[in-house]
Amino acid sequence: MSSAKTPLLLSANHTTQFDHFLSFSKPTSFPQNPSRISTTMWSNIAKRAIQFQNPRRFCLLNSQSLRRASSFLGLTHHPILPEKFKYRPSYGFSEMGFCRNGEILSHEEFTGRPSFGFNGFFCPKGYASVAEAASSTDVEEDVLVGEEVQELLKEMNKEEKRQVEYKRRRRRTMMRGMGQGKYQMLRRRQVRIETEAWEQAAKEYKELLMDMCEQKLAPNLPYMKSLFLGWFEPLRDAIDKEQELCRRGKNKAAYAPYINQLPPDMMSVITMHKLMGLLMTGGEHGSARVVQAACAIGDAVEQEVRIHKFLEKTKKKKGDKDKENDGGDSNAVVKDQEKLRKKVTTLIKKQKLLAARQLVKGQDDSKPWGQDAKAKVGSRLIELLMQTAYIQPPANQLADGPPDIRPAFLHSFKTVMKEGKKISRRFGIIECDPLVIKGLERTARHMVIPYMPMLVPPVKWTGYDKGGHLFLPSYVMRIHGARQQREAVKRAPRKQLEPVFKALDTLGNTKWMVNKRVLSVVDRIWASGGRLADLVDRNDIPLPDQPDTEDEAQLKKWRWKVKSVKKENRERHSQRCDIELKLAVARKMKDEEGFFYPHNLDFRGRAYPMHPYLNHLGSDLCRGILEFAEGRPLGKSGLRWLKIHFANLYAGGVDKLSHEGRLTFTENHLDDIFDSADRPLEGKRWWLNAEDPFQCLAVCMNLTDALRSSSPETFISHIPIHQDGSCNGLQHYAALGRDKLGAAAVNLVAGEKPADVYSGIAARVLEIMREDAQKDPTIFPDALHARTLINQVDRKLVKQTVMTSVYGVTYIGARDQIKRRLKERSVIADDVELFGASCYAAKITLTALGQMFEAARSIMSWLGECAKIIASENQPVRWTTPLGLPVVQPYRKLGRHLIKTSLQVLTLQRETEKVMVKRQRTAFPPNFVHSLDGSHMMMTANSCRKAGLNFAGVHDSYWTHACDVDELSRILREKFVELYEMPILENLLESFQQSFPTLSFPPLPERGDFDLRDVLESPYFFN
Secondary structure, rough: OOOOOOEOOOOHHHHHOOOOOOOOOOEEEEEOOOOOOOOOHHHHHHHHHHHOOOHHHOOOOHHHHHHHHHHHHHOOOOOOHHHHHOOOOOOOOOOOOOOOOOOOOOHHHHOOOOOOOOOOOOOOOOOOHHHHHHOOOOOOOHHHHHHHHHHHHHHHHHHHHHHHHHHHHHHHHOOOOOOHHHHHHHHHHHHHHHHOOHHHHHHHHHHHHHHHHOOOOOOOHHHHHHHHHHHHHHHHHHHHHHHHHHHOOOOOOHHHHHHOOOHHHHHHHHHHHHHHHHHHHOOOEEEEHHHHHHHHHHHHHHHHHHHHHHHHHOOOOOOOOHHHHOOOHHHHHHHHHHHHHHHHHHHHHOOOHHHHHHHHHHHHOOOOOOOOHHHHHHHHHHHHHHHHHHEEEOOOOOOOOOOOOOEOOOEEEEEEEOOOOOEEEEEEEEEOOHHHHHHHHHHHHHHHOOOOOEOOOOOOEOHHHHOOOOOOOOOOEEOOOHHHHHHHHHHHHHHHHHHHHHHHHHHHHEEEEHHHHHHHHHHHHOOOOOOOOOOOOOOOOOOOOOOOOOOOHHHHHHHHHHHHHHHHHHHHHHOOOOOHHHHHHHHHHHHOOOEEEEEEEEOOOOOOEOOOOOOOOOOOOHHEEEOOOOOEEEEHHHHHHHHHHHHHHHHHOHHOOOHHHHHHHHHHHHHHHHHHOEEEEEEOOOHOOOOHHHHHHHHHHHHHHHHHHHHHHHHHHHEEEEEOOHHHHHHHHHHOOOOOOHEEEEOOOOOOOOOOOOHHHHHHOOOOOHHHHOOOOOOOOOOHHHHHHHHHHHHHHHHHHHHHHHHOHHHEEEEEEEEHHHHHOOOOOOHHHHHHHHHHHHHHHHHHHHHHHHHHHHHHHHHHHHHHHHOOOOOOEEEOOOOOEEEEEEOOEEEEEEEEEOOEEEEEEEEEEEOOOHHHHHHHHHHHHHHHHHHHHHHHHHHHHHHOOOOOEEOEEEEEEEHHHHHHHHHHHHHHHHHHOOOHHHHHHHHHHOOOOOOOOOOOOOOOOOHHHHHHHHOOEEO
């Protein structure tokens, strides 16, 4: 028999009937006489399947698909098959790969995952197709085909197991307990949230305008929203006129090509919201720099242009169906549009966001605007807003004159002197009228928040800009314009960054929800004016009355008090805005079953949630409001850890006790805990004494419910339990230097209770001061300072200096820190004496630090010296973290660039190629240690994912369920040991020498003989 093969192409009818079984994008070879082999082979497979002990392993097709496949192959459909088999969901081949119906996989995902490929399920290894496998012989066909079937069935069995495992992992990571229908519903909601933010805002304002004008109810609106309502229409009309001039060619300004790319109503909303957001949250009270505001508005407009064009181009028009029926060219255009829409949608579903943007870019020929264009567009929009936005004080019924109508915004210039220098800087600012400032607090809940928590798990990170949100621009690293850092991450192989990506995915897949009981208490406190549980007072401090005197000394004192009160009121205003933003998000998310925080990194490799307001890295308020969406039974150990966690949150020295001491504290205050849970505001309010009151209240409620339940150990808890490092930066230095003394001070070795490094340093400072106080002041002038300060030395005096020592705090920085602490105590009235005492205390504190952490100091010096050598060659310091993340220090000298606009001359700062030598040197030690603590956190996250733990990380604080704390404790200790068993400093020196072979670097500092494995037995390493 000839072995020649004839190409076979499936016809349209065949592919239609056979769509659930096989489809070929290329010609597939079948034997010229397929009946001999194909019929025998498939008949044997069918018979074997009927006799198979577990037929579900074999059959993939539903009865209709099986009947079509049998018919196509020339087989008779056996009537017993539908009754014999419990069919699984159908699968199909497509150009995208072999996948479940409704699931779209990229080529990389298809080839890189367990799949039913030709070489896997349907044919033995080594054959391109079933047909080729069947046509491999023409003698003893029954025997050989039987062997092939046996091999095929073995492959099927193996593939089935791999597929089950793959599906189990995919379900767990992608849907996190959600059914597919629910997941798709939430995903659609998420897409709408991300892509329609500005359109929805414009629609809301247009509807509001019509409704309020018809009903004449504008005065009943919240103050700020009624202002927006008044500004919207004039600003929209002004932008419309500006766009018309640009279209006619009468306006040839540099911003003309860009300003008409959005409808004027959307552009007006973006301008108002962005500017008001800056004015509300900026550092200056009611003001913002023009450069900052213009660039922010321009960037927002550009992003919205891309989204708007994408939605318009891919949206199916109402008349498309009629055009399809007309045929001809119209029909072709509609089909092309539909094809484009499907392709873009497919790319988005496959999380190929960059490819989707490139496809859209290819259709509209849009290019990045550039910073100059953004600044000019933003500047012109600000100018139009200033020309059209006015404000009017409440009408005075007795006034006879015309109403006081004045501009809502003012443009002015501000001159700032640099501290300690005779150099001044002049820049433009936008300021609100004071009446606008009064309404700012009421606008917080109406601001559009672009990056909200996600309703579905974030897209898995696979590249620099591939991951996170479904559609909104997401980047794995916050580079703030550092080009070299961006390129380093982009060039890194995906396999090298895989541990980092997986860690970010683990953090992003942790599901959160709002603790409604705690939020209710917060709302009650806030509605009554704040002032409790560290919430700021909602009322300003009244300004002092001007004294009725001409005494210049008293007037000067009054002006100083007015200035002080205004400063305090500005700080209160900023805090109120921050709280309003957090509560606005909490109220929006409180009815959701759960939500997720996509995470990305700073340039050192520390992870942060991409949503900026309500997240677990925030204040006690945020942490008290948030809890895990998934609950787990406490268990015996979980109940114990919940009690310990309560003591840690209450703090006030309790957190320095042993674990048993903390348990005793909690059990001795159960009545107070029950009262706090039952009557948080009406009872004794004992929870308000805690250092973290809202988190303490959340645990009070959870612990009360657990202890009152019939079985506390089976009670389902959602509270995250924290395991915090002990002065974590010094822990990393002690491990790097194998420093026994330093390791004991920061709990790297076991102890009966946690060592307190701050108290240890304070004790050493006190010891030195007592020695100095005995000396003769005429010979040793600091003896007087020592005598003055002996009774002031405690852990609080030195804590900030010890904490910042790992960040390279200088003598001047330490002096200023200690001076502030002494000034708070009002023990030294004379400023000259206070300054001298602060200098002495700073010197002694740094000396004590150097003595206790000698190895840390030597490593800091070595790192700084290496950085200085590299930066002197005009090169930034760069290294790769133990997890493979490339890091490039971004510190370069800035150059100024002027942009002339009709509003003002904007000064834009841009990086030059000249590095900042001093900054590269001083920043390297803390940045390097931060990259190590980020590596430790991500290593722990990856191991927790494998162990099935829910995990959240806040730099040196690791969170999980109470029942899993013991497992987390084991993992984080093992990962710390694993991290520092690597030759970290040796690898760093080697990388420097390879990158700069002509430079000479100092030898590695000597290290001690501390045994890293002691960490495994230290109960207070993280506690």
